[in-house]
Amino acid sequence: MISVTNLIKDAGGATLVEYGLLLALVAIAAVAAMSTLGGTISSLFTNASNDL
Secondary structure: OHHHHHHHHHHHHHHHHHHHHHHHHHHHHHHHHHHHHHHHHHHHHHHHHHHO
16 A cells, blocks of 8 residues: 555656646747747837827
């Protein structure tokens, strides 16, 4: 029974690490997308503002 309990605890810790890695990957992708598209979106809003 003790080994099954340890296995469950270890799996929970691994899941937490996996969620952390997934969150880091999403954050990196969001920063890359914002830096890539930032100038385009800014000019789009500037053009729309100037047209008004």
